[in-house]
Structures are given as C-alpha cells and as structure tokens.
Amino acid sequence: MRAYFTTLIRIFYKDLVLELKSKDIINSMLFYALIIIVIFSFVITSGSKVYNELSVGIIWIAIVFSGVLGLNRAVLIETVNDSIVALMLAPVDISAIFFGKVLSITIFILLMEIIIIPVFTVFYNINIFAEGIFPIYFLLFGTYGFALLGSLFSFMTIKTRAKELLLPLLLLPLIIPILLAGIKGISLYMGAETSDDYIKWFKLLVAFDIIFTLVIYMLIDKIFEE
Amino acid sequence: MNQKTLQINGICKQYGYINILKDIDIKLSDGNILTLVGPNGAGKSTLLKILSTQVRPTKGEIFYNNIPVYKELNIYRKKLAFLSHKTFLYDDLSAYQNLLFFARLYNLNDPDKKVLELLDFLKLNSRKHGPVKYYSRGMQQKLTIARVMINDPQFIYLDEPYTGLDSRAEDLLSSIIFKKKEEQSIIVLVSHDIEKSYNIATKIMILNKGEVYYSGDKKDITLPQIMKMYREVLEQ
Numbered sequence: 147m148r149a150y151f152t153t154l155i156r157i158f159y160k161d162l163v164l165e166l167k168s169k170d171i172i173n174s175m176l177f178y179a180l181i182i183i184v185i186f187s188f189v190i191t192s193g194s195k196v197y198n199e200l201s202v203g204i205i206w207i208a209i210v211f212s213g214v215l216g217l218n219r220a221v222l223i224e225t226v227n228d229s230i231v232a233l234m235l236a237p238v239d240i241s242a243i244f245f246g247k248v249l250s251i252t253i254f255i256l257l258m259e260i261i262i263i264p265v266f267t268v269f270y271n272i273n274i275f276a277e278g279i280f281p282i283y284f285l286l287f288g289t290y291g292f293a294l295l296g297s298l299f300s301f302m303t304i305k306t307r308a309k310e311l312l313l314p315l316l317l318l319p320l321i322i323p324i325l326l327a328g329i330k331g332i333s334l335y336m337g338a339e340t341s342d343d344y345i346k347w348f349k350l351l352v353a354f355d356i357i358f359t360l361v362i363y364m365l366i367d368k369i370f371e372e
Numbered sequence: 373m374n375q376k377t378l379q380i381n382g383i384c385k386q387y388g389y390i391n392i393l394k395d396i397d398i399k400l401s402d403g404n405i406l407t408l409v410g411p412n413g414a415g416k417s418t419l420l421k422i423l424s425t426q427v428r429p430t431k432g433e434i435f436y437n438n439i440p441v442y443k444e445l446n447i448y449r450k451k452l453a454f455l456s457h458k459t460f461l462y463d464d465l466s467a468y469q470n471l472l473f474f475a476r477l478y479n480l481n482d483p484d485k486k487v488l489e490l491l492d493f494l495k496l497n498s499r500k501h502g503p504v505k506y507y508s509r510g511m512q513q514k515l516t517i518a519r520v521m522i523n524d525p526q527f528i529y530l531d532e533p534y535t536g537l538d539s540r541a542e543d544l545l546s547s548i549i550f551k552k553k554e555e556q557s558i559i560v561l562v563s564h565d566i567e568k569s570y571n572i573a574t575k576i577m578i579l580n581k582g583e584v585y586y587s588g589d590k591k592d593i594t595l596p597q598i599m600k601m602y603r604e605v606l607e608q
Contacts, residue, residue, distance in 0.1 A: 149479070153477070156473070156476055156477060160462070160465075160473050163465065163469065164462060164464050164465060167464045167465075167503070168464045223462065226463065227458050227459045227460055227461050227462070227463065228456070228458040228459075228460055229460045229461065229462055231426065231454070231456075231458070231460060232454075232460035232474065232519070233477075234426065235424060235425065235426065235449055235452070235454055236449065236474070236477040236478060237446040237447070237449040237450040237478060237479070238446070238477060239446075371427075371428060
C-alpha cells in the first residue's frame with residue numbers, strides 16, 4: 147500500500163514540477179474561466195428569484211469548460227513524446243499512475259477555483275460562503291469527480307484523431323449529476339431557509355465519487371491495457 | 373547466476389478480424405540478440421509490443437526465466453526496457469529530473485547515484501539541469517538511451533532504434549547493445565537496416581504478413597542470403 151501511494155505522489159510531484167515550469171494548464175484554465183465569469187456577469191441581472199442558482203451555475207460552467215481545457219493539456223504532456231508508454235511499462239500499479247494524474251488535475255482545478263471565486267464574488271455580488279464554509283465540500287468533491295471522469299476519458303481518447311471533440315462529448319453527459327449536485331446543493335445552502343435539503347445533494351455527490359472511484363480502480367488495468 | 377530465458381509459444385494477435393501475428397514461437401537465452409526483419413505491416417512492432425507487455429496477445433504465452441510474464445508482470449517489467457524512436461521524456465523537465473523521475477518509478481536503491489552515473493557516462497553532466505526541450509537532437513537521443521538503461525534491464529526491446537540517430541549516437545547505441553550482450557541480457561531488435569542489424573544479431577527472424585518466413589541462428593545464414601529472402605518477401 148505504501149508503494150502504491152508513493153507512486154501516486156511521484157506522479158503528482160512530477161506534474162506539479164512540470165506545471166510550475168510551464169504554467170500551461172493553470173494559465174489556460176484560468177483565462178477561460180475568468181472570461182466566462184466576466185461575460186455572464188453582464189448578462190444576468192440580480193434580483194430575480196433564481197439569481198443565486200443561476201450564478202452558482204455559472205461557477206460550475208466555468209469550472210467544467212475550463213477544466214476540459216486543462217484535461218486536454220494535462221494529457222498532452224504525456225503524449226507529446228509518448229511518455230505515457232514509459233509510464234505504462236514501469237513496474238508499478240497502473241491505477242496509482244492514473245490516480246496520481248487525477249490528484250494533479252484536481253489540485254490544478256482547485257487552485258483555479260481559489261482565484262475565480264473571489265472574482266465571482268465581486269462581479270456577481272454573491273458570497274457563496276456567507277452562510278458557512280460548506281460549499282467548499284461541494285467544490286472539493288465536485289472537482290474530484292470531474293477530474294476523475296475527465297482523466298479517464300482523456301486517457302481513453304488519447305489515441306483518437308478528434309480527441310479534443312470527443313472528450314467533452316463523452317464527459318459532459320456523464321458529469322450531469324456532479325453539476326446538478328454542485329449547483330442545487332450550493333444554492334440551497336445559500337438559501338438557508340430550506341433546512342438540510344442541500345445535504346441530500348451532497349450525499350449524491352459523495353456517492354458518485356465513491357462509486358466511480360471504485361469502478362475505475364477495478365477496471366483501470368483493462369481500460370489501459372491497449 | 374541463473375540463466376535468463378525468454379520464450380514465446382504460439383503467439384497470435386488479432387485486431388478485429390485482421391490477423392496481425394499468427395502462431396509465432398521464439399526461444400532466446402543469455403546474450404541472444406534477435407533481429408526481426410520484414411516489410412511494413414509484417415507484425416514486427418506488434419510482436420515487440422507483445423514482448424514488452426504493451427499489448428496482450430490474443431493467443432499464446434510469454435515466459436521469462438520459465439515464469440509466465442503475466443503472472444509476475446511487475447517483476448518482469450522491472451527487468452525490461454523498451455526503446456523506440458520517441459524519447460518518452462518530458463520536455464520541460466531537465467535531464468536530471470527526467471532520469472530521477474524514472475529511477476524513482478523503478479524504485480532503485482540509490483536513484484540519485486544511478487542518475488549521476490548515467491549522466492556522467494553519457495557526458496551530459498554539464499547540461500543536466502537545463503530543460504530537455506533546449507537540448508540538441510543528439511543530446512536528447514543520448515538521454516533517451518540513459519532512460520532506457522536506468523533499471524539495468526535484462527530484456528531489451530528496440531523498435532527501429534537507429535532511426536533518426538546521428539553517427540555518434542548510433543555508435544553509442546551499438547556499444548551499449550554489445551555491453552548489454554556481454555552482460556548476458558536478451559535483446560530483440562526491429563530494424564529496416566538489415567546490414568547493421570545482421571552484424572549485431574545472434575539470431576534472425578524474417579516476418580511476412582504476421583507469419584514466420586525464416587527463423588534461425590546467424591551462423592547458419594549469410595547476409596546475402598538474408599537479403600535475398602527479404603527481397604522475396606517484399607515481392608510477395
């Protein structure tokens with residue numbers, strides 16, 4: 147088990163060093179996410195009943211669409227010189243390599259979120275943490291779920307010709323539960339008067355993450371085999 | 373020291389309805405260098421991918437030291453190396469960081485020492501902290517060879533290793549192949565350069581349309597005979 151986590155951390159560390167040098171992933175994601183947030187801030191007018199829900203939806207749209215961009219960049223690093231082949235041939239658990247990659251992508255997206263959420267607060271005049279810090283858990287689990295499925299499909303489409311097109315086509319329908327739970331959960335939490343309704347959305351998010359983590363862990367060898 | 377062996381029995385590979393390899397048998401032992409020759413699409417690279425566990429065969433088994441490869445996959449992988457014309461390196465990392473990453477992935481005892489030794493041997497010390505993307509083609513080739521040698525492999529698979537190499541890198545690669553042969557490693561090589569691969573081989577196999585056209589020891593066949601058979605295969 148120790149060797150497993152050591153491999154996972156080594157993959158993460160390698161990605162972190164690469165990102166610190168190139169800043170390719172975070173820069174591209176951040177730029178795209180900020181554009182989405184700023185543009186929508188001019189379209190949506192405050193005061194409507196669904197303003198909170200709509201605004202939270204924009205955070206998630208920014209996360210998902212810029213995340214897809216980040217996923218493409220993250221996988222590109224492994225394909226430029228076929229380093230993915232060297233990784234696959236290393237005497238380590240393939241799932242450790244995969245989850246190391248998921249960890250890096252999750253951290254990069256979370257870093258982006260740390261920057262875009264204050265910007266969102268300013269442009270939309272909404273503080274998603276006004277009622278407490280619980281939205282952090284929605285963002286954490288939602289980002290992990292997105293990175294998990296996103297990494298899986300990025301690697302599955304790695305050898306296809308239209309991978310940039312295929313990735314969102316395959317990924318976006320599958321992450322609808324994450325988006326629903328993230329949007330509904332955070333906006334219900336911000337509404338506060340509906341008691342603990344947000345918890346059931348949080349449970350959905352956690353269940354989604356656990357189920358897909360287990361399924362991918364069990365099947366990853368088969369998926370990566372060829 | 374135990375004798376090293378590599379044996380494949382009745383290997384077949386199908387992609388959909390297409391047979392890429394049909395019933396291939398190979399038996400190699402200490403210090404053998406097998407050269408795979410054949411026209412494009414003969415199945416050479418697929419066979420190399422199967423031997424290096426990148427692709428599973430549809431049928432047949434691979435044994436190393438009489439142990440089924442897929443029974444002890446990671447132990448086998450710890451002893452194998454695969455070199456293609458791609459570098460498998462990370463352009464933004466330095467030579468030192470690249471090698472250290474792979475050395476750690478192979479869980480070497482003293483990865484730092486091993487990396488420095490290799491950099492020293494390949495005379496890459498002076499630029500070891502510069503990003504690989506700024507290296508010349510020759511330096512990248514040297515570094516690729518270093519990456520392949522990082523785990524002191526006993527089973528070495530080389531797919532068109534001389535493609536794109538300059539003459540100095542070619543000589544370096546040849547000298548490393550001979551060194552590994554002396555160390556009793558088993559080497560399988562795919563190359564279109566028949567003359568060069570004949571010179572370093574101990575065994576030759578000609579593949580055609582996924583089947584063995586000829587297989588034998590180098591001592592049993594001359595270069596002109598190999599060339600003649602290769603031409604026959606090309607004409608088919």
